[in-house]
Amino acid sequence: MSKYEPLWQIVAKDSRIAFKLTFEEIEAILGFPIDHAFLTYKKELKAYGYEVGKISMKEKHVNFKKM
Template structure:
């Protein structure tokens, strides 16, 4: 089980084709701060029907796109 599984389940259940979550929303879902390891784990989103698009460090947002 991945430490990001709770995030992927929320993303999967969202159902929108394209949406953003900000870092705070992601941290609230996960229960811990998002860190650099997210870049390694982002490929897991494909198992839940999504891919991680643009990650904006400036705006502190992550884009999710339905496959």
């Protein structure tokens, strides 16, 4: 199981076509800060019908969108 599995499950349960979560919200879900490994693990989300869109380092949020 991926360390990002709790986040993927939350995203998969969301019915919106597109939405964003802040780094703070993601950290609250996961229990640890988002790190560089996220760029590798984000590919796993496709198995849940979503994909990671833009990641804003300036605004500290991640966009998710339904595939």
